[in-house]
Amino acid sequence: MKLLFNLFNYLVFPGFLFSAIIGLMAGWLDRKVTARIQWRVGPPWYQNFADIVKLLGKETIVPQGAKSTFLLSPFLGLSSVILVATILGVSLRLPQESFMGDLIVVLYLLIIPAISIIIGASSSRNPLASIGASREMKLVLAYELPFILSIITIIIKSQGIIQIGSIINHQINFGSNLASGSGFLAFIVAIFCMQAKLGFVPFDASEAEQEIMAGTLIEYSGLPLAIFRLTKAILLYTMPLLLIVLFLGKDISPLFIIAKYILILVIIILIKNTNPRLRIDQAIKFFWGPVTLLAIIAVGLALLGK
Amino acid sequence: MNLKLKALTKSLWVFHAACSPCNNCDIEILDLLTPRYDVERFGMVLVGSVRHADVLLVTGVPNYKTKERLKKLYAQAPQPCLVIAVGNCACGRIMFKDSYNSPCAVDEIVPVSAYIPGCPPKPEAMISGVVKLINKLQGKK
Numbered sequence: 001m002k003l004l005f006n007l008f009n010y011l012v013f014p015g016f017l018f019s020a021i022i023g024l025m026a027g028w029l030d031r032k033v034t035a036r037i038q039w040r041v042g043p044p045w046y047q048n049f050a051d052i053v054k055l056l057g058k059e060t061i062v063p064q065g066a067k068s069t070f071l072l073s074p075f076l077g078l079s080s081v082i083l084v085a086t087i088l089g090v091s092l093r094l095p096q097e098s099f100m101g102d103l104i105v106v107l108y109l110l111i112i113p114a115i116s117i118i119i120g121a122s123s124s125r126n127p128l129a130s131i132g133a134s135r136e137m138k139l140v141l142a143y144e145l146p147f148i149l150s151i152i153t154i155i156i157k158s159q160g161i162i163q164i165g166s167i168i169n170h171q172i173n174f175g176s177n178l179a180s181g182s183g184f185l186a187f188i189v190a191i192f193c194m195q196a197k198l199g200f201v202p203f204d205a206s207e208a209e210q211e212i213m214a215g216t217l218i219e220y221s222g223l224p225l226a227i228f229r230l231t232k233a234i235l236l237y238t239m240p241l242l243l244i245v246l247f248l249g250k251d252i253s254p255l256f257i258i259a260k261y262i263l264i265l266v267i268i269i270l271i272k273n274t275n276p277r278l279r280i281d282q283a284i285k286f287f288w289g290p291v292t293l294l295a296i297i298a299v300g301l302a303l304l305g306k
Numbered sequence: 307m308n309l310k311l312k313a314l315t316k317s318l319w320v321f322h323a324a325c326s327p328c329n330n331c332d333i334e335i336l337d338l339l340t341p342r343y344d345v346e347r348f349g350m351v352l353v354g355s356v357r358h359a360d361v362l363l364v365t366g367v368p369n370y371k372t373k374e375r376l377k378k379l380y381a382q383a384p385q386p387c388l389v390i391a392v393g394n395c396a397c398g399r400i401m402f403k404d405s406y407n408s409p410c411a412v413d414e415i416v417p418v419s420a421y422i423p424g425c426p427p428k429p430e431a432m433i434s435g436v437v438k439l440i441n442k443l444q445g446k447k
Contacts, residue, residue: 031346035344040344040347042344043346043347043348043349044349047317047349050312050316051317053310054314054360057313058360060384061382209354210354213354214353214355218354218355219357220357220358221357222384
């Protein structure tokens with residue numbers, strides 16, 4: 001019974017089906033708002049679903065000499081990101097259900113989509129894909145440091161708890177983490193890192209369409225490409241949800257969560273539409289320079305109790 | 307109606323294959339993405355890689371070099387892949403028919419699904435051509 005319940009959690013409600021639908025709708029919102037900013041009309045609401053269904057019906061081409069990881073890596077990324085969505089969804093619904101140290105597990109699982117893209121791109125034997133993979137690798141190295149520092153700020157603020165349910169409970173009792181000085185700085189850092197994790201402008205150098213022809217995804221077609229797009233969509237649902245859990249956990253009734261989710265989504269879309277693409281060296285300088293400094297200040301403030 | 311076909315007609319991803327054009331058709335194609343025409347309303351986007359493409363948009367008269375490239379591009383695209391010839395040059399070579407550097411027309415290299423004539427064709431003409439192609443795919447008159 002317990003197993004069946006967990007399977008339902010993973011595949012249907014907070015997991016795959018639910019997060020994929022929300023993520024694809026969020027992706028549509030992104031395209032629509034982008035179009036309106038550029039004074040266009042934009043695609044209809046079912047556009048991303050049509051894209052996925054179409055890709056499922058296309059031929060899957062495996063380039064000559066590609067390793068078996070070429071077809072396996074998309075599934076690796078998708079399954080790990082679904083697991084993150086499930087853990088977050090379950091601990092929002094039933095905060096006591098979460099287990100000790102699941103914040104660490106979530107941190108590790110959130111790196112796996114990027115790793116799966118790197119593995120897939122480097123096993124495709126395409127020179128442009130290898131350029132994209134090397135950029136993705138540098139970007140992961142760049143944003144992980146400030147991201148982990150900003151999460152350490154949260155852990156310090158909630159008296160060393162590394163359990164998502166307890167962090168939510170702490171915020172329900174003592175007010176959300178965003179309301180304090182250190183929490184606010186850490187939130188800004190986390191927003192930048194989320195933008196890089198999602199692979200959106202200004203940090204989309206690994207997928208630069210005009211420059212290296214979709215970079216890491218260049219050799220993918222059909223089903224694996226659809227799975228990569230689904231992974232991106234679910235990440236677009238999961239990352240804002242993680243930020244809500246860590247920073248805005250004061251009120252977790254469904255209506256408030258939806259409002260906060262749309263707020264964070266709008267911030268992402270506005271950053272995406274008002275910035276040019278950074279070169280990879282500029283991105284690394286940005287993350288290891290000002291953003292890490294901001295994160296260190298946040299950790300210091302949290303240690304002082306601010 | 308067939309779900310696969312319906313999804314295909316609702317999200318045509320276009321790869322732009324320029325076979326030595328004079329660039330006028332290409333400018334008109336880029337006009338389609340601007341706010342005035344905005345083909346993203348119909349789910350059409352330009353993609354960077356031919357592996358993602360559903361439509362190969364060919365402009366210009368192929369010469370000896372681009373002939374081979376076009377053949378390769380069509381082989382690299384995942385099926386089902388449609389080909390649209392845009393402009394008089396791609397439709398039928400017009401005044402370059404007897405040129406020393408023009409081995410054959412586009413439709414002798416790859417199977418063309420729709421011809422859009424004009425020098426260059428207006429964006430409205432291209433949208434109308436794509437609508438006719440979609441109707442043909444759906445089996446309508």
